[in-house]
Amino acid sequence: MKFLYLDEFSARELVLERTLQSAEFPIGKSLAQFVKNGLKEIVLGARVAGVASSNGSYIIYSGKNTDNYIVFDYEEARDLLQLDDNGFLLVLQKTLRFAIKLWDGNKPSAHELVLANGKAVVFPYPIGMQTDLRVAIERNPDEKRRAKRETGLALLVYKFSNGAGNGVSEEVRTTNFRRSLEERVGAYEYASQVIAAVNKVAQPGEKALAVTSLENDRRSHAAYEAGLNAWMPLLTQKQQDFVKSRLTVPHRIEGPAGTGKTLSLVLKCLKTLEMARDDDKDHRSLFVAHSEATKKAIENLFSINDEHGFFTPISHEFTKRQEVRVATLQSLCSRLLHQDISETELVDKDAYESKMVQGLYAAEAVDFAMQRELASHKPYLSNEFIDFLSKTEKWVVADMLQHEISVQIKGRAGQNIENYKKLARLKNGFPLVTDGDKIFVFLMHEKYQAELENSNQYDTDDVVLSAMSQLTTPIWRRRRVREGYDSIFVDETHLFNVNELSIFHRLTRAENSQPIAYSVDRSQALGDRGWTDSSFEHAFDPNSIAGDPLSTDVKSIFRCSPDIVNLAFSVTASGATLFTDFHNPMVAAQSIFTAEEERKCEKPTALMYASDELMMDAAFSRAEAIVKAIGGTKADVAVIAFGNELFGLLQSRARTLGKPVEVIKSRGDLDAVNKAKVSGRFVLTAPEYVGGLEFSAVVLVGVDGGRVPPRDGGAYQDSQNYLNYASHQRVYVALTRAKYRVEILGARPRGLSPVFSSAVASELLTVNEV
Numbered sequence: 158m159k160f161l162y163l164d165e166f167s168a169r170e171l172v173l174e175r176t177l178q179s180a181e182f183p184i185g186k187s188l189a190q191f192v193k194n195g196l197k198e199i200v201l202g203a204r205v206a207g208v209a210s211s212n213g214s215y216i217i218y219s220g221k222n223t224d225n226y227i228v229f230d231y232e233e234a235r236d237l238l239q240l241d242d243n244g245f246l247l248v249l250q251k252t253l254r255f256a257i258k259l260w261d262g263n264k265p266s267a268h269e270l271v272l273a274n275g276k277a278v279v280f281p282y283p284i285g286m287q288t289d290l291r292v293a294i295e296r297n298p299d300e301k302r303r304a305k306r307e308t309g310l311a312l313l314v315y316k317f318s319n320g321a322g323n324g325v326s327e328e329v330r331t332t333n334f335r336r337s338l339e340e341r342v343g344a345y346e347y348a349s350q351v352i353a354a355v356n357k358v359a360q361p362g363e364k365a366l367a368v369t370s371l372e373n374d375r376r377s378h379a380a381y382e383a384g385l386n387a388w389m390p391l392l393t394q395k396q397q398d399f400v401k402s403r404l405t406v407p408h409r410i411e412g413p414a415g416t417g418k419t420l421s422l423v424l425k426c427l428k429t430l431e432m433a434r435d436d437d438k439d440h441r442s443l444f445v446a447h448s449e450a451t452k453k454a455i456e457n458l459f460s461i462n463d464e465h466g467f468f469t470p471i472s473h474e475f476t477k478r479q480e481v482r483v484a485t486l487q488s489l490c491s492r493l494l495h496q497d498i499s500e501t502e503l504v505d506k507d508a509y510e511s512k513m514v515q516g517l518y519a520a521e522a523v524d525f526a527m528q529r530e531l532a533s534h535k536p537y538l539s540n541e542f543i544d545f546l547s548k549t550e551k552w553v554v555a556d557m558l559q560h561e562i563s564v565q566i567k568g569r570a571g572q573n574i575e576n577y578k579k580l581a582r583l584k585n586g587f588p589l590v591t592d593g594d595k596i597f598v599f600l601m602h603e604k605y606q607a608e609l610e611n612s613n614q615y616d617t618d619d620v621v622l623s624a625m626s627q628l629t630t631p632i633w634r635r636r637r638v639r640e641g642y643d644s645i646f647v648d649e650t651h652l653f654n655v656n657e658l659s660i661f662h663r664l665t666r667a668e669n670s671q672p673i674a675y676s677v678d679r680s681q682a683l684g685d686r687g688w689t690d691s692s693f694e695h696a697f698d699p700n701s702i703a704g705d706p707l708s709t710d711v712k713s714i715f716r717c718s719p720d721i722v723n724l725a726f727s728v729t730a731s732g733a734t735l736f737t738d739f740h741n742p743m744v745a746a747q748s749i750f751t752a753e754e755e756r757k758c759e760k761p762t763a764l765m766y767a768s769d770e771l772m773m774d775a776a777f778s779r780a781e782a783i784v785k786a787i788g789g790t791k792a793d794v795a796v797i798a799f800g801n802e803l804f805g806l807l808q809s810r811a812r813t814l815g816k817p818v819e820v821i822k823s824r825g826d827l828d829a830v831n832k833a834k835v836s837g838r839f840v841l842t843a844p845e846y847v848g849g850l851e852f853s854a855v856v857l858v859g860v861d862g863g864r865v866p867p868r869d870g871g872a873y874q875d876s877q878n879y880l881n882y883a884s885h886q887r888v889y890v891a892l893t894r895a896k897y898r899v900e901i902l903g904a905r906p907r908g909l910s911p912v913f914s915s916a917v918a919s920e921l922l923t924v925n926e927v
């Protein structure tokens with residue numbers, strides 16, 4: 158294999174096809190194998206085929222001839238063949254995009270250079286990856302000889318290397334380029350035979366059908382695809398394997414935001430039900446969403462994709478032989494307790510109002526402990542904890558208390574002081590050294606709990622603890638065979654605590670089998686929950702009797718543009734250097750954007766305004782400008798306010814400016830987004846509530862110095878770590894909601910947020926003063 162030849166028309170087809178962007182798709186993998194190893198032939202579209210000649214391979218559009226083409230010389234650009242499949246596809250796709258710009262006479266972008274002396278260079282890797290690897294191109298090889306026969310623009314890739322070499326004065330060998338032209342006629346004939354044969358045998362269900370569906374998938378986004386069968390050919394190999402595998406042991410799907418975890422989980426549930434139906438077996442599935450709002454979004458996904466009526470909305474009883482019920486943990490527990498716990502009695506952790514109430518109770522608990530109990534407890538407290546309490550602002554202590562209660566005291570210790578004493582401290586939590594420190598925190602917890610009880614409220618942990626007591630009785634053990642589930646699916650598992658998760662393994666039909674599939678992106682959990690692989694596995698199968706757990710890592714990001722992926726990567730990477738246990742999901746992640754989608758994108762920018770006032774006014778005008786630029790409706794852009802104060806101010810600002818907004822105050826509230834769509838409003842929300850949603854663009858307001866992360870006046874290391882940690886996660890979640898564009902608005906006097914320092918240094922974010 159000495160060369161690869163592609164004509165302009167086939168190049169245009171390849172850059173537009175989503176499944177040819179990555180070797181994670183079966184057809185993408187075959188393309189990589191073809192271009193690297195020169196397989197005999199491959200069909201890539203209704204008119205595009207790859208064929209091998211004696212010295213190289215060709216990708217050709219059958220039926221149209223052109224003098225515009227590109228040749229990769231494998232003997233000169235030897236290192237290309239050292240790349241893995243994904244690496245080769247990335248270089249191929251980026252080079253083809255550049256070639257198309259040259260054929261169209263368009264300007265190159267920042268990572269492409271048109272040089273003197275007929276040379277050009279493409280840097281295929283994102284700047285953040287800190288590699289100098291480049292593709293060197295001769296823009297008119299063998300010019301004199303070709304001038305007699307052709308009028309088009311031929312390109313020759315003659316080098317793939319780390320350095321500039323001799324730059325524009327390099328002599329380019331054209332031996333293989335000429336060979337490719339000599340063997341071209343034969344290749345065209347061969348390719349047209351392949352295409353003719355495929356089109357002739359195009360029977361439904363046969364190979365050609367896959368080709369046709371590839372061809373048809375020219376929509377900018379596959380989000381509107383419906384049904385398991387329609388989705389299947391569009392899934393990556395990993396997604397497909399996850400969806401198709403029989404669910405017998407706990408199976409985790411893990412990956413960064415926008416990798417299709419929720420979608421894969423829904424499709425897996427439908428596939429499981431389909432298999433049960435084919436096997437003529439009864440099957441009850443349970444799908445657990447984290448909150449009422451995300452439950453609606455998931456029900457929506459079921460309604461769209463369920464072709465067999467496995468899902469019945471608003472059904473409380475199982476009435477069919479194969480059926481799925483979507484539930485939240487709360488609704489599940491209240492059913493188990495045979496009690497209706499009304500919405501007003503339940504603290505919805507994902508909703509703005511209850512966050513405010515809980516914050517208030519936590520602040521009261523801190524006040525109470527500090528004023529009434531500190532003096533008597535002081536002799537038992539460590540110096541470190543006393544120092545922390547005296548130097549940290551009260552609101553930060555209250556915030557950290559809530560986190561400690563949720564993750565540790567209720568989440569792990571079952572509200573039992575002895576269990577709590579045995580737990581290791583959270584890395585980014587209270588600096589607890591002695592048992593005395595823990596007793597003092599527990600006292601704050603008791604005060605907090607008393608406030609909750611006084612106001613007649615329960616949070617999920619209380620409900621789960623009560624429900625758990627029902628599930629350990631002999632009565633449930635007998636009922637389990639009748640009422641348990643044959644498969645359980647848990648979305649956004651990272652948002653639950655250990656206590657909450659430990660309910661599921663008791664709900665399966667058989668004690669020794671745990672058919673539970675669950676999705677995870679640890680970085681989206683706000684706060685350090687101390688999740689490790691084994692803690693997840695332990696939660697779903699504590700006695701290790703179900704068999705070896707499975708795990709699928711997904712890396713192809715469908716939602717976000719490459720620039721947004723890189724920016725989010727740099728934010729999580731800078732979090733990783735701060736905290737050793739910050740799980741960085743973006744390592745090796747890649748965006749699966751076609752050339753068509755990339756056209757809507759722009760590099761993320763930070764706009765720094767002279768004052769908060771100007772910044773707030775700009776929030777809406779920027780959103781308007783983006784809608785104008787990319788088309789769509791106002792609801793396609795989310796304005797995300799950082800900090801409670803700004804969130805409140807922006808709401809009143811929108812009213813005074815007469816800007817139509819739908820305020821989202823509950824995490825993942827798709828209903829509200831749909832309302833905004835119908836009524837032509839922008840979405841205004843905060844990072845805590847935006848998880849689980851997606852938009853064409855996001856405008857992040859107030860991400861600047863001192864605000865993100867908030868500066869704690871005392872600057873005690875542990876509290877600052879906690880705040881930094883939470884800020885990185887919030888920014889990561891907010892950024893990864895956007896498909897095409899991100900704008901970050903800040904106040905100039907505060908300066909840029911340190912969360913973006915490395916992004917600016919690696920030129921992933923442009924900063925403009927306005």
Ligand SMILES: Nc1ncnc2c1ncn2[C@@H]1O[C@H](COP(=O)(O)OP(=O)(O)OP(=O)(O)O)[C@@H](O)[C@H]1O
Binds near residue numbers: 715850
């Ligand atoms: N194979 C695929 N081809 C095309 N689009 C896909 C594919 N897989 C997922 N998507 C799309 O990518 C988007 C993100 O999917 P989804 O919401 O399931 O991701 P997620 O990993 O659950 O994200 P998050 O963690 O942010 O909630 C959706 O619009 C979905 O339709």
